[in-house]
Amino acid sequence: MADEDLSKLSIDKQRIAGPKRRTSRLWVWIIVVALLVGVSAWRFAVNRSVDVEVATVSMLYPSQTLSLLNASGYVVAQRKAAVSSKATGTLAWLGVEEGSVVKQGQLLARLENNDVTATRDQAEANLKAARDTLVQAQVEEKDAARNLRRYKELIGQGIISQSDYDTAEARYHKDVAATAGAQASMKAAEYAVKGAEAGLGYTLIRAPFDAVVLTKNADVGNVISPVAAQADAKAAVVTLADMNSLEVEADVSEANIGKVHVGEPCEILLDALPDSRFRGEVHTIVPTADRSKGSVMVKVRFVDRDKRVLPEMSAKVAFLEQPVQQGGGKPRVAVPPAAVATRNGKSVVFVIDGNKVVERQVTLGGKLGDMVEVISGLKAGERIAVKPLDNLHDQSRVSVPEK
Numbered sequence: 001m002a003d004e005d006l007s008k009l010s011i012d013k014q015r016i017a018g019p020k021r022r023t024s025r026l027w028v029w030i031i032v033v034a035l036l037v038g039v040s041a042w043r044f045a046v047n048r049s050v051d052v053e054v055a056t057v058s059m060l061y062p063s064q065t066l067s068l069l070n071a072s073g074y075v076v077a078q079r080k081a082a083v084s085s086k087a088t089g090t091l092a093w094l095g096v097e098e099g100s101v102v103k104q105g106q107l108l109a110r111l112e113n114n115d116v117t118a119t120r121d122q123a124e125a126n127l128k129a130a131r132d133t134l135v136q137a138q139v140e141e142k143d144a145a146r147n148l149r150r151y152k153e154l155i156g157q158g159i160i161s162q163s164d165y166d167t168a169e170a171r172y173h174k175d176v177a178a179t180a181g182a183q184a185s186m187k188a189a190e191y192a193v194k195g196a197e198a199g200l201g202y203t204l205i206r207a208p209f210d211a212v213v214l215t216k217n218a219d220v221g222n223v224i225s226p227v228a229a230q231a232d233a234k235a236a237v238v239t240l241a242d243m244n245s246l247e248v249e250a251d252v253s254e255a256n257i258g259k260v261h262v263g264e265p266c267e268i269l270l271d272a273l274p275d276s277r278f279r280g281e282v283h284t285i286v287p288t289a290d291r292s293k294g295s296v297m298v299k300v301r302f303v304d305r306d307k308r309v310l311p312e313m314s315a316k317v318a319f320l321e322q323p324v325q326q327g328g329g330k331p332r333v334a335v336p337p338a339a340v341a342t343r344n345g346k347s348v349v350f351v352i353d354g355n356k357v358v359e360r361q362v363t364l365g366g367k368l369g370d371m372v373e374v375i376s377g378l379k380a381g382e383r384i385a386v387k388p389l390d391n392l393h394d395q396s397r398v399s400v401p402e403k
Contacts, residue, residue, distance in 0.1 A: 049397045050388070050391050050397065050399065051399045052350075052357075052385040052386070052387065052388070052392070052398045052399070053386040053401075054352060054383050054384070054385060054386065054400055055335065055336050055339055055383070055384055055386045056381065056382070056383055056384075057333060057334075057335055057378050057380050057381060057382045057383075057384060058334055058371075058380060059331035059332070059334070059380045060332055060333075060334040060368050060369075060371055060373075061267075061277060061330075061331050061332070062332065062368060063277070063318060063324045064318075064369065065368055065369035066320040066322060066324070067267075067318040067319065067320060067321075068259050068321055069252070069259055069260075069318075069319050070316060070317065071251060071253075071298065071316070072250060072314070072315070072317070073248050073249045073250030073251060073297075073314075073315055074248070074249060074313065075246055075309060075310065075311055075313040076246070076247060076248070076249045076311060077241035077242060077243070077246055077311045078242075078245040078246075078247055078299075079209060079242035079245040080214075080239070080240065080242070080311075081209075081211075081239070081240050081241075082217070082235070082236035082239045083108060083205055083207070083208065083236060083237055083238050083239070083240055084224060084226055084234075084235055084236045084237055085202055085203060085205050085224050085226065085237070087111060087116075087199070087202035087203050087226075088224065088225040088226065088233075089111035089112050089113070089223070089224060090111060090112045090221065090222070090223055090224070091111060091218055091219070091222050091224050091234075091237065092220065093109060093110040093220065094108070094109045094219065094220055095107060095108060095109060096109075096213050096216070096238060097213065097216055098213055098215060098216055099213060101212055102207040102211055102212070102240065103210050104207055104208065104209050104210050105207060106206060106207045107205070107206055108205045108206060108237065108238060109204075109205040109218075109237045109238070110203060110204055110205065111202075111203035111204075111205075111224060112203070113203035113204075116196065116199045116203060117200060119196045119199065119200075120193070120196035120199070120200050123192040123193040123196040124196075126192060126193075127189035127190055127192070127193050129189075130182065130185045130186040130189040131186055131189075133182045133186075134179070134183055134185070134186050137178040137179040137181070137182040138179050138182075140175045140178065140179075141172070141175040141176055141179045143175075144168070144172035144174075144175040145172055145175075147168045147171070147172070148168050148169055148171075148172045151164065151165045151168040152165070207240060208240070209240075209242055210242065211240035211242050211243070212240065212241060212243050214238075214240065214241050214311065215238065215239040217236045217238060217239060218237045218238075224237060243309075246302060246309055246311065247300060247301045247302070248268055248280065248299070248300040248302075249297055249299055250297070250299075250300060250315070251290070251293055251295040251297060251298075252295055252298050253295050253296075254294050254295060254296060257296045257298075260282060260285060260298055260319055261282065262282050262283070262284065262285065263281060264281070264282040264319055265279070265280070265281060265320045265322060265323040266279075266280035266281060266319055266320060267279060267280060267317070267318045267320060267324060268280045268300065268315055268318075269315065269316045269317075269318070270309065270313050270314070270315050270316075271313070271315070271316075272308075272310075272313050276306070276308075278302055278303070278306065278309070279302075279303040279304050279324060280300045280301060280302055280317065281301055281303055282298060282299075282300055283299045283300060283301040284299045285297075286298070286299065298317075300317050331380075332365070332368060332373045332374075333373065333375075333378055333379065333380055334368050334371035334372060334373050334374065335372060335374055335378065335384060336370070336372075336386055337370075337372045338386050338389075339384050339386045340362070340364065341389040343359065346361050347361065347362050347364055348360060348361050349377070349378065349384045349385075350384060350385040350392050351378075351382055352382075352383040352384065352398065355397055355398060355400075356395050356397055356398065357385055357392055357395070357398050358394065358395070359392075359393065360377055360378070361377055362374050363376040
């Protein structure tokens, strides 16, 4: 009986071990599930797309930050001429075409001039005859003067009669008058030659100044008339322009004309040459307003000459606070300051690459108005994230709003 009582008092180890094992297994499953949830949350956080604002890397000219106002206009040659002839005739020869560079006095064209050439030759022949006549008259005058002096001596000695002396004196005065008449005839002949040469010159069309031929208005065989009164007659043969006199004539609104003054620095942008910018300066403000446009014409001269600039090109003029510095006509790569972040002490931007961003280190320059210059690391046209940058890192997934 005592043994049975002692056996009742013993501990059943199997009954106790069962619940402990079940508890351990439960904790293991809890830990596994927690890890799975944590990994899933981490992967979700990593792969979750970040909504970002996007900007485009742009090319910015330093002058854009100095602009007071802008105006549009056209390139105009201040020295321009439609060259014609004072005479009316048929164009016989034309020695230039569009784009020809000519010098002052250079022969451009010639009208048929056989008649005026003959008139000039006749006038020159008449002048030669008049000169010969003058020489003959002067010789006869000298001979008459010698005879008169000799007769004065002879009549004093009583060798000749008074009538002989009077005849010699009359001959002298006659020869003096003949010389004067010959001189007048020669003068008339000289003027006739000048008139004939002028008439011939009217048929020779020359450049009035150094210029470039803009248009050819007539061809060989056309009738040229200074007033183009005849049917099918041409008033001008060619149109010339002095390329050194090119200026931009821009219309500035009356409300802004107070911001413009003579000598003010400008920058000129031509539609035909969008990649080039030209330094300019206000040359004059035309002292009258255009009531239909409500504007005042301002003439801006080119500081730098360029052969690519042509008359009648459309232009835009930026009136600047101060002149553009050397090299300021070249564009700079610029981004908004908000697009630049600091990682490990270095300036970086996040470039959009599909649905991800690529962290890229950049070298910054100075301020360009509301933008900041990027010396290296980016190129114009690339898209970059502006914000939020705190949630971004290299290869972050992003969601870019559709344009």
